[in-house]
Amino acid sequence: MINIIKIAKKEFRSYFSSPAAYIIIILFLALTGWFFTNTLFIDGGQAELRSNFSLIPFLLLFFVPALTMKMIAEEKKSGTIELLTTLPVTENEIITGKFAGSLGILVLAIVLTLPNILTIGILGDPDWGVLFSGYLGLILMGSAFTAIGIYTSSITDNQIIAFIISFFVLFLLVMISNLLVFLPFPEFFDYLGVNSHYSNFLKGVVDSRDLIYFLSVTAFFLFGASKSLESRKN
Numbered sequence: 001m002i003n004i005i006k007i008a009k010k011e012f013r014s015y016f017s018s019p020a021a022y023i024i025i026i027l028f029l030a031l032t033g034w035f036f037t038n039t040l041f042i043d044g045g046q047a048e049l050r051s052n053f054s055l056i057p058f059l060l061l062f063f064v065p066a067l068t069m070k071m072i073a074e075e076k077k078s079g080t081i082e083l084l085t086t087l088p089v090t091e092n093e094i095i096t097g098k099f100a101g102s103l104g105i106l107v108l109a110i111v112l113t114l115p116n117i118l119t120i121g122i123l124g125d126p127d128w129g130v131l132f133s134g135y136l137g138l139i140l141m142g143s144a145f146t147a148i149g150i151y152t153s154s155i156t157d158n159q160i161i162a163f164i165i166s167f168f169v170l171f172l173l174v175m176i177s178n179l180l181v182f183l184p185f186p187e188f189f190d191y192l193g194v195n196s197h198y199s200n201f202l203k204g205v206v207d208s209r210d211l212i213y214f215l216s217v218t219a220f221f222l223f224g225a226s227k228s229l230e231s232r233k234n
């Protein structure tokens with residue numbers, strides 16, 4: 001656990017040593033703020049955030065790959081991954097630490113949208129339980145997306161390729177619910193997509209099946225990233 005925390009802190013701090021983190025977070029906040037102001041009053045003029053929450057997954061299609069593409073790929077290209085793997089840390093600790101650092105940046109960006117909640121509280125009478133579950137669902141989805149980004153970064157030494165693969169996988173997960181009419185076994189593919197699970201949180205429903213889905217996706221891709229890193233020793 002100590003090694004994981006050290007790696008996570010290193011990644012979190014190093015990301016802010018360049019303008020990239022600031023640019024990505026500012027763009028994320030600017031776009032979410034724009035969506036918020038444009039969807040502030042709907043359904044008879046009631047202040048709410050559900051429409052805003054529904055649009056954020058499309059922002060994460062770009063935000064998460066941009067955030068994670070360098071986590072492993074850059075170290076592979078520079079050769080520092082070889083040094084890192086010789087230290088007294090396991091592949092699981094490296095991957096989990098980098099995942100935690102990346103997720104920390106994403107959670108920070110999400111937390112910075114909380115002024116929208118204050119605005120809702122001032123202008124209307126929101127259902128705080130629904131808002132809480134919406135943020136919970138957003139963080140869980142962000143966690144799954146981040147794990148996918150870490151995995152794609154672990155299978156290449158090119159950041160651009162990592163970004164493209166990550167974007168493509170996330171795009172499929174977000175859009176698959178719109179393609180069910182063209183697919184066999186629609187219930188199966190609907191379960192694979194994130195929308196059917198994320199939408200429940202937006203309704204204020206915290207279902208164990210949705211929790212298991214997001215946690216399973218996160219664990220699966222982190223395991224895959226760890227195995228990808230481990231294969232370099234063979």
